[in-house]
Amino acid sequence: MASHRIVLCGVGALGSTALPYLRNVAAELRLVDFDRVESKNLAAQWFVKQSIGKNKAEAARLQLANFYGAKAEAMGVRLGAHNAAQLLADCTLAVDCFDNADSRIALSEAARAANVPLVHAALAADGTFGIVRWDERFVPDREDAEGQATCEGGEHLPMIGLVGAMLARTIQDFLSGSERRDFMISMTSVMRTA
Amino acid sequence: MALLNITYQGQSADYELAIDFATTDADIRRIAVEVVRSGGVRGLHLPHLQPNAFASFVVDRLTGPAGEQRIFLRPKVPFGG
Numbered sequence: 001m002a003s004h005r006i007v008l009c010g011v012g013a014l015g016s017t018a019l020p021y022l023r024n025v026a027a028e029l030r031l032v033d034f035d036r037v038e039s040k041n042l043a044a045q046w047f048v049k050q051s052i053g054k055n056k057a058e059a060a061r062l063q064l065a066n067f068y069g070a071k072a073e074a075m076g077v078r079l080g081a082h083n084a085a086q087l088l089a090d091c092t093l094a095v096d097c098f099d100n101a102d103s104r105i106a107l108s109e110a111a112r113a114a115n116v117p118l119v120h121a122a123l124a125a126d127g128t129f130g131i132v133r134w135d136e137r138f139v140p141d142r143e144d145a146e147g148q149a150t151c152e153g154g155e156h157l158p159m160i161g162l163v164g165a166m167l168a169r170t171i172q173d174f175l176s177g178s179e180r181r182d183f184m185i186s187m188t189s190v191m192r193t194a
Numbered sequence: 195m196a197l198l199n200i201t202y203q204g205q206s207a208d209y210e211l212a213i214d215f216a217t218t219d220a221d222i223r224r225i226a227v228e229v230v231r232s233g234g235v236r237g238l239h240l241p242h243l244q245p246n247a248f249a250s251f252v253v254d255r256l257t258g259p260a261g262e263q264r265i266f267l268r269p270k271v272p273f274g275g
Contacts, residue, residue, distance in 0.1 A: 096274070100272070124270065125272065128203060129204060143272045186201050186204055189206050193254075193256050193264065
C-alpha cells in the first residue's frame, strides 16, 4: 500500500503530461482540475479523443486506470481558499501545474499553512523554456498581457514533455528521500539550479 | 560575486566573468544585452540583439547546490495548465 499521497493541481499541459511518468510512484495520486477536455487540448495535453467533454481530473483518472491499471482520485473543482485545506489533507506532497499566478499563489498559501511540501512546474509562453522549482525559491510570473499566446499549440509538446519528465523525476527523488532539487530546462540544457 | 546565466529563445549559456550578486535587475538586463551582442557568452552570440530584448525577463538570484551564487536571466514562465 502506498505510504504517500500526492495532490497534483492543474491537469492541463504540464500536469497531464507528467502523469504517465508518475504511474509507478509509490504514492496515491489526487488530481485537481475544474476544467473540461476540449478538442484543441489533444494537441498538447495527455488526453485522447474519448476524453473530450470530460472533466480533466476525471479524464486523467480514467486514462491512468484504463491504460496502466493505476489508481488515482479525481477532484473536479477549482482550488481556492474555501477548499484548499481539504484538497491538501493527508498529502505528503503538493504539485503545482496551474496556468496562472493567482492559482499558484493560492496553492502556495494553502501548502505553507498546511505544512505540505510544494513543487512548482512552469513554462514560458513560447514553449522554449521551463522550470521545476520548490516553493521556498519560487515566485510566480504573470503574463505580460492577459490572453497572451500560450503553449496550447502542439508545436511545444516536446518541451512540455521535457519539463513534465523532469517534474516527475523531481517527485520520484523527493519520495525516495533525496533533497529538493530545482531545474531549469531549455532547448540546450537541463540545469540544476538548487 | 556570481556567475550570470542567460536564457534566450531556448538557448541557455553562462557569462563567465563574475558579476556582483547585488547588481540591480536593470543593470543585469543591460549587461546581458551588451555581452550577448559582443560574443562574450559562448553559444549565445547575437550581434543585432534589440536593446529591450530582456525587458520582460526575470532575474533570479539563487544559491546553487555547491553553495555558489548564481544569477539567472530568463523568460517569464506563467504557464502550466
